[in-house]
Amino acid sequence: MRCLIVLQLLTSKLWQSGVVLPNHTRNTWFYLFVSSYIAVFYCVLLNTFSSSTHCRNKCSLRFFLTSEIHWRGKLYCIFILLSQGRYEEALVQFEKNKDTDFQAMYQLGVMHYDGLGTNKDPEKGVEYMKKILNSDSPEARHLRFAAAYNLGRAHYEGYGVKHSTEEAERLWLIAADHGNPKASIKAQSTLGMLYSMPDLKDLRKAFFWHSEACGNGSLESQGALGIMYLYGQGVRRNSKAALKCLKAAAERGNIYAQGHLVEYYYSRRFFSTAAARAKRTTENDNIEMLATVTDCLPAYVAKGVAIAAFYLARCLHLGRGIEKDEAAAKKYYSKVRCNA
Template sequence: LEHLTSVKGWCMYHRVIVLFSFSQGLYKEALKQFEKIKDTDFQAMYQLGVMYYDGLGTKKDPERGVEYMNKILNSDSPEAKHLKFAAAYNLGRAYYEGCGVKPSTEEAERLWLTAADDGNPNASIKAQSTLGMLYSMPIVEDLEKAFFWHSKACDNGNLESQGALGIMYLYGQGTCQNTEAALECLRKAAELGNIYAQGHLVEYYYTRKFYSKAAAVAKRVMENDDINMLAKITDCHPTYVAQGAAMAAFYLARCLQLGQGIKKNQHAAEEYYSKVIEKA
C-alpha cells in the first residue's frame, strides 16, 4: 500500500474498503467509516442516507436519511451528479411511505419520474418499475402509463416488470390482450425466478386444463417458501412474491385433492391449502 501516498489515493482506497465492508453486511464498521468521510465523499453520504433510513448498523433515523438524500439531490458538485437519480428514487420512496417526511404520493411520483428518466442506470430501472407499480394502484390508476413504464423497465432487464407485463398482456390491461406475448413474458420471468409470474402461469395452465403442467410448475414454486429470501434474490416486492406462492399452493392443492395431473393425495392437499392461508 506504499504507493497510496496522495490524499486522493488514500480516499479512493478508504472508500473501496468501506464499501466492501458494507457489501459484506458489516454495517456497524461501515457506518463508522462512512461518518469519517461523509463531508468530502458524496458516495459515503449516500450510503449513510440508506443506512439511517433502513436502520442498517444503527437505529432507524429516516429524517437523517432524507436529509442526506436531499443534500445530494440539491448539490451543484460534479461529484454528486452520478448519485442524484439514486437519491431521487430513495426520496420518492420516503414520500410514498411517509417515513422521514410527510406522505405525498404526488411528490413520490415527481421524484420517481426524475429518477426514471436518465442518470444512474440502476436507479433509473428501479424507478421505472416502481412507476409501473404505482400507476397500477387504484389511488392513481393509469394502466396505459403502467404498461409504458413496465415496458421500459423490462427492456432494461427488470425482472419484476417482466412478470407484470406478462399479466397485463394476458388480461389486456393498459394494452391489447395478447396471449402469445403474455406467455413469452411470463415464461421468461418465471425461468429467472419471478414467483408472481410462476403463480400466474400455474393458474393459466390449470384453468385451461393443462393439469400436469400446472402441478409441475406449482411443485417447483413450493420447493422454497422463504418469501423474504426470494424477494431479496429476485429484487421483487415480498407482497407479490407471497401472492404468487399462494396461487401456486392453491392450484397444487386442487390438483392433489382431485387427482388432476398428479396422484391424488388428500393429506398433501390439506397441507398446501394451509399454506395458501399462511401466504395470503
C-alpha cells in the first residue's frame, strides 16, 4: 500500500501544473519529458516488484503498473504528434481517452478552444474545463487550478462564454488559492494585473498578488513589483527594493523591467549604463517571440522595448554615454512609435 501511495504522490507532483490555454505549445516538451520519465520509472518498479517476495499485493500492483505504463507510453506518443504539428491525429487519441483520463480531457479542451486539429469551438473548450473544475475525482485534482485559470481568462475575454470581470476574478481567486505555490502562479500574477486596472483598482491587493506570484517564481510579477516599489504604488516607495527586483527580473529576460531599468539609470545620469542596457534590450524586437519565451504579456514587452528605444535615441541624439549619431537616433525614435 505504501508503494502505491508513493507512486500516486510522485505522479501528482509531476503533473500538477497543467497547461494553460494560451501557452499550450510551450508545455508540450514538458509533458513529453514527464510521460517518458514516469513510464521508465514504472517499468523499473514493475521489474523490481515482479521479482520481490515481500510485496503482499504483488498481483494488484503489477496490474496497476502495467496499465500505467500502457497509458503513459500512449500519452508520450500523442505528445510526439503534437510536437510535430499533427494535431488531427492527436485530437483523435485525446477524444478516445477523454472519458477515462482527465489529462486527455484537459488537452482536448485546449485544442477545441484554440482550434488545433479542428475548427475553433471555444464553447466546447470551456465545457471541458468546467468538467475538470467541478469534478470530485482525485485524478482531476492536479488540473483544477489550471482549468480555473483558463475559465477566468475565457470570462474576462468573453470568448466561449459571456464576458464577466467579476466571474473572471472569482475563478482566478480559486486558481490562485491564497498564494499556494502548487496552484496557478499565472492566476496569481494575473490578479496582480487585474487589481491595477481602473475597473477593480486596488493597488494594495495588486502588490499582494504580485508578491505571492513573484515568491512562486513569476517573472512578470517580479518586474511589476520593481515598478511598484519604484513609484510607491500599493507599497511605500523603496528605491533599493525596486532596483533589486528590476535587476533580477531584467536578468531573467523581463523586457518591461529592462526598459524601466534603462529609464532608472538615465534619470540618475548614468548615461553609459543606460545606453548599454538600452542597446541590448532593443536588439531583439520580435514582440510575440519574446512574450512567448518569457511568458509575459505582449503589450508590456512592447512597452519595454519602446522605453529602451526612446532612451537609446536620446543618448544617441545628445551624445550622452555614447558617441553622437543623429541618423541612428532617428532609427530608434521610429522604434518607439512602432512599439508604443
